[in-house]
Amino acid sequence: MNKKENSPIRVVLAKLGLDGHDRGLKVVARMLRDAGMEVVYLGLRQTTEMIVTAVEQEDADAVGISMHNAGHLTLAPRMVQALEDAGLDVPVVVGGIVPDSDLEAMAEAGVAGVLGPGASAEDVAKCVREAVATRGE
């Protein structure tokens, strides 16, 4: 899709399920805003359905999920699948606690990027930008 260059990237940010670590998500929201993006902040306790609905209505360019409760190997692929099932070509990026040994599985599941503790504002913005840039490829 032709994205007018001066219109900001729109990102939906959320946490899935009962994982209550939302500090990182809030930090990431600030980082993305400061990188000039528009963040639709959904916060805690979201389901994949709620995120799909938000992506449709908000016409988002990317979904960012923060995960800290070791559920990423089931939840991240489920998120990617839910978007795909809905016919939405929208990349998913993940941050939080993801062991290195799981990175390959995440990539195979279609997750566009993974970041962990200590990720800088530049890392976070770049991760989202690159994911959006590969959209539709």
Next chain:
Amino acid sequence: MASEDSTVISLVEKASKGDRRSVGRLLTLVERGGSAAEQVAEVTHNLSDKSHVIGITGAPGAGKSTLTASLARDLATSEYKPAVLAVDPSSPLTGGAILGDRVRMEEASEAGAFIRSMATRGHAGGLALAVPGMVRVFDAFGFNPIIIETVGVGQVEVDVASAADTVVVVVTSGWGDAVQANKAGLLEIADLFVVNKADRPGASDARRDLELMIDLSQLTGQTIRRPEIVMTTATEGEGLDEFKKAISEHREFLFEEEQISVRRAKRWKAEVSSRLDYLISEIVKESIENLEEKEGSSPGSVAREIAKNLLKKDELR
């Protein structure tokens, strides 16, 4: 552009069959502006002006989102198809924004309300430039009512008055201490006051304060219809029935007294005016971009010279 043209046509077709994703895409096109936005505007212009547009404004944290959410949820569970346009400020430094209103609108969304968040994108006045056009998209595809939540506003940001049929001003107890000037601005635009956080002390003082001010403004004949005051505790759903009733009474007043055509004519003018402001500010930006200081010419004379040339310009982007 041909491809853009067919995109808009197919989106409109799908949107009129109830496809929400297409509505979402059309909203984006309008928000971005440019030729695609013009095309969408052409299509939606004749289809719109059917829906009731409710504007909800008030100070930051007054409870606008919580109220909007409960209203939208309630409407969605009865026979209505409500849409919400929730506006948050863009950062003036980076142009980015955190759009956080949706957090409080989960239940409304699950009940079927269409919720769209948006940033002001550099527009002052409590709304974004694209708001009227986006409202028309909702209107054209059968959403009714359409609720606009403004950014948390002070006194001068009263754009919502010219974007909505019914303007709700949300205040809380601390409001009683606010300066007089602040109150005057909001009072002029309010069709309905909500004193929210009625569970907190001072709410009845706020109400009394409002009553007094309304009395005064009635004396000077400023308002056609005395704005009602409703007390709510939005987090508990208390006062919501009264709130809904007051909104539909105002709607009836608008339609029965023929006020609606007056308002919409005003709205139309206001939109032309804000579009004109925007075009002119873009032209001004362009004109001074490559301007170099000339020895001995005063800023005033340079500005006049530029204006003279500009006014002859017959093409606008």
